[in-house]
Amino acid sequence: MYDWDRKIDWSKQLYFEEVEVGSEVSPVSIPIDLQQLVMEAGANRDFSSIHHDRDLAQASGAPDAFASTSFVLGMFERTLREWMGLKGSIRKLGPFRMTLFMSVGDVVTFKATVKDKHKEDGKGIIDLDILAETPKGQTVKGTASVILPTKE
Amino acid sequence: MARKLEVKLAKGTWEEAQTYVGKIIGSKIGADKVEEGTIRRRLETIEFDCPLHYDDEAAKKAGYKGIIAPSTMVLTYVTPAYWKPGDPHTKPDDPLKAIALSLADVPAEGKRTFASDVELEFFAPMYIGDRISCEDKLLDLIHKEIRVGKGAFMVQESTYKNQHGELVAIMRMSMFRYDPPEEKGGQANV
Numbered sequence: 001m002y003d004w005d006r007k008i009d010w011s012k013q014l015y016f017e018e019v020e021v022g023s024e025v026s027p028v029s030i031p032i033d034l035q036q037l038v039m040e041a042g043a044n045r046d047f048s049s050i051h052h053d054r055d056l057a058q059a060s061g062a063p064d065a066f067a068s069t070s071f072v073l074g075m076f077e078r079t080l081r082e083w084m085g086l087k088g089s090i091r092k093l094g095p096f097r098m099t100l101f102m103s104v105g106d107v108v109t110f111k112a113t114v115k116d117k118h119k120e121d122g123k124g125i126i127d128l129d130i131l132a133e134t135p136k137g138q139t140v141k142g143t144a145s146v147i148l149p150t151k152e
Numbered sequence: 153m154a155r156k157l158e159v160k161l162a163k164g165t166w167e168e169a170q171t172y173v174g175k176i177i178g179s180k181i182g183a184d185k186v187e188e189g190t191i192r193r194r195l196e197t198i199e200f201d202c203p204l205h206y207d208d209e210a211a212k213k214a215g216y217k218g219i220i221a222p223s224t225m226v227l228t229y230v231t232p233a234y235w236k237p238g239d240p241h242t243k244p245d246d247p248l249k250a251i252a253l254s255l256a257d258v259p260a261e262g263k264r265t266f267a268s269d270v271e272l273e274f275f276a277p278m279y280i281g282d283r284i285s286c287e288d289k290l291l292d293l294i295h296k297e298i299r300v301g302k303g304a305f306m307v308q309e310s311t312y313k314n315q316h317g318e319l320v321a322i323m324r325m326s327m328f329r330y331d332p333p334e335e336k337g338g339q340a341n342v
Contacts, residue, residue, distance in 0.1 A: 010203055010210070025305070036197065043193040045183075045231040048251050049157050056157050069270055069325075073224035078200040086204055086214040090223050094271030095324070 002029045002109070015087040016117065016124025016148040025083040025112035025128065030075065032106045037065050044070035057103070066103040072096075074139055076130055079110040080146055087149045096130060096142020106134040114142065124148040158247035161329065164259025166304060172290045177308070181285040183233035186221045186278045194225055221278040226312050226321045229284035254288035255306050255327050259275030262303045263328035269326045276318040284320060286312045291324065303330025 006026075033092075034054070041052050046068045049056040057065045076093050102108045109132065116127040126148055132140035184190050191205050203210035204220055211219050221229070234249045235242070242249075256265070278284065292307040305326040312321040 008201060030199065039193075040197040041196045043190075044228045045223075046227075046251050047234060047249055049248055069267060070224070070227050072197045073227070073270075073272060074194065074200070074222065075223050077224045078198055078202070081200075081204075083204050086202070086210065089277075090274055092273045093224065093270070095269045096271070097269050098267070 002027070004029075008082050010086055012026040013087050014083065014148060016119075016126070016150045019114055019117055019126055019148065021114050021117060023114045025079060027109050028079040028082065029107055029112045032067055032102055032104060032108060033067060034104050036065065040068065040071050040106065044068065044074070046070050054104070057077070062101045062103060064101075064105065066101040067108070069098070070110075072098065072102075072132065075108070075110045075132070076112075076144060079112060079130075080128070080144060083112070084146055084148060087108040089147050090144070091125065091147050092143075092145040093130075094142050096140050096144075096145070100134070100137055100139040102132070102134060103138050106136070108132050108134050110140065113116050115143070119150075122150070124150045155242075155246060155248050157242070157250075159250060159256065159265075161265060162255050162259040163262065164261070166261055166293070166295070169203075169258055169260035169290075169293055169306070172258050173293060175290060176250075176287055177258055177290045178288045179286065180230045180232055180254075180288075182229040182231060182283060183236070184229065186225075186229055186280055186282040186284070188219065188280060190228065191221050191225070192218070194222060194228070207213070217279060219280055221277070221280075223274045223321070224272065226272070226274075226278065226284060227323075229273060229278065229282075230286045230312060239330060254310075255290070255329075258290060258306065260304070260306065260329050262331050263341050264300075264332060265306075265327050265329045267325060267327050268305060269324075271324040273322045274320070275321050275322075276297065276314060278314065278320060283315045284312055285315075286310045294326075297329075298330075300328070301330040301332045303328055 294305040310323040
C-alpha cells in the first residue's frame, strides 16, 4: 500500500557506496484531475489545449485531458530527489518514451530501479531504469542517471 | 463561438526538411527569469517538498550558492510569453494560443505530429536571477511507417544556456510528423 502521508527526512543523504544494483527507489504516486492539470499548465507554461481542454484532447484521440512532458519530467525529478537526498544531482532523465496517456482520473505512480553503478572522474554515477504506470498499465518507460556523493 | 485550435505545421516535402538537418531551426529566450515565485508554483503542482528549491541555507549547506530551481524547470524558463506589451490583443475568432515549437517551423510533409522520445541532460544549476535561453537544432530525420501512419521522426537537440553562456542542459526530443490515412486538418499532441 502506498503511504499517502509519507514525509521525507532531508537530513538523510544517500551515498554511492550504499546503493545496491537491483534495489528499488521508493515510488511516488499522484492523482491527476483537471484542476491539477490546470495548475500544472500555469506553472510549467505549456498551454497546449490537450493538457487542459477535455474536448480538444478527446478530439485528438486521448480519453481526456492528459499530463504533459513537463509534468512527467518534474515527477521523475521529485522521485529521484526524494530517494537520493540534497547532495545528489540528476545527471540525465531519459531517453524515455510515453506509451499511454496519463489523463484525468488516473493515479500515476513513478518508479525507478538501480541498473548499474560506476565511477567517472571520481564521481559516483548511478544508472536507473525509470517507469510510470497507472492501473491501466505502463505509461512511461526509460532510463535516468544521477550523481551521488562518495564517502571517500 | 469558441476559438479554435490551429496548429501551424510548415508545409513542404521531406527533401526540403532534409536540408535543415544539422542546422539551427529556432532559438528562444524565457519570458521569466528564474525566480522564487515561479519555483514555488512548480513545487505546488507536483507537491515537491525539497529545501534546495525554497531554503537558501539548506541549498548552501548542500554546496550551492543559494536556492536552485528544479533541473526539469529548464523547459519552463525558455518558454516565451504568450502575449507581451506591444502585441496585438486577441480577437474573438483568433486561434487558441500554442506553445512555440521549432520543429513545427521545419517544412515537411504531414499534417499531424506528436512527441515521442525525450532525453534531458543537466549541467550547471539554475539560480535565482538567471535568464535561460536555448537554441534548437534539427539533428536527424528518421523515416518510418508506424501504427498511426507514414511519416518521420524529427529529432531536435535543444541547448540551454544561462546569461553567462554556461551550459545548463541539453534536450533531445523526437516528434513524429505524419499523415494519418483518413484525416484532414493539423493537430499537435505535445
